[in-house]
Amino acid sequence: PEIPAIVIWAGAVYTYSDFAEFGISDNSYNPPVTQSPSRKKRNEMFAKYGQFNPNSSFWKLVPMTNYLSDIKGAIQLNHAVDDSVVDIRYSRNLNKILDGTKIIHKLNEYPSGGHNISGESFNTAMQNTVEFFKKYLK
Numbered sequence: 001p002e003i004p005a006i007v008i009w010a011g012a013v014y015t016y017s018d019f020a021e022f023g024i025s026d027n028s029y030n031p032p033v034t035q036s037p038s039r040k041k042r043n044e045m046f047a048k049y050g051q052f053n054p055n056s057s058f059w060k061l062v063p064m065t066n067y068l069s070d071i072k073g074a075i076q077l078n079h080a081v082d083d084s085v086v087d088i089r090y091s092r093n094l095n096k097i098l099d100g101t102k103i104i105h106k107l108n109e110y111p112s113g114g115h116n117i118s119g120e121s122f123n124t125a126m127q128n129t130v131e132f133f134k135k136y137l138k
Contacts, residue, residue, distance in 0.1 A: 004073040005136035007129050010115050011077065012086040014094045015063050016052050022087040065097055074104035076132045078125045080113035106132070 013019045032039040049058040060066065075098060079091040088109065095107040108128050113121030 002072070005076070005133055006071075006073055007076045007078065007132060008091075009078045009117055009125065009129075010080065010083050010086050010091075011094070012090045014065050014090060014097070016054060016059065018090050018093050020052075022089055024086060026085050065094070068097070068101050068103060071101075071103055074132070074136045076105070076129065077107040078110070078117060078128065079107070080110045080115070080117050080121055082112050083115045085115035104136075 012022075012024055050056065052059050054060070077091045077095060079086075079088045081088050091107055091109075095105065098105040108125065110117060110121035110125060113119055113125070116122075117125045
C-alpha cells in the first residue's frame with residue numbers, strides 16, 4: 001500500500017456525530033479573528049453549503065470514515081483514558097467502525113497520561129508505536 005502504517009495518538013473528529021456528542025475541550029485553542037483568511041473561507045463554505053447536516057450530500061463527503069475502503073495499510077490508535085481534551089470515546093468509536101472493515105487495526109488504551117500521553121504511559125505508547133511501525137513498515 002502507498003501508506004503501509006498509520007499511528008494516531010489521541011485523535012478526534014472522525015465523524016460529525018462523534019463531534020456533536022463529545023466535542024473537544026481545548027482551552028488553548030484561539031479561533032481565527034473574524035477577518036482572517038481562514039475564517040473568511042469557512043464563512044464562504046457555510047454560506048454555500050449550510051451548517052453541518054448529516055443528510056447533506058456535501059457534508060457526507062467530508063468525514064474520513066467514508067473513505068476507509070481506500071485504506072490498505074494498518075492503523076494503530078493510542079489514547080489515554082484520562083484525556084481531558086479529546087474524549088477517548090472518539091478512538092473507541094473509530095475502533096468499532098474499523099471492526100467493520102478489513103483494515104488491520106488496534107486500539108491501545110492507557111490508564112493515564114492525559115492528552116499528550118505523558119509520564120509512564122508515554123514510554124508504553126512509544127514502544128507500541130515503534131513495534132507497530134517495525135511490523136508494518138517492512
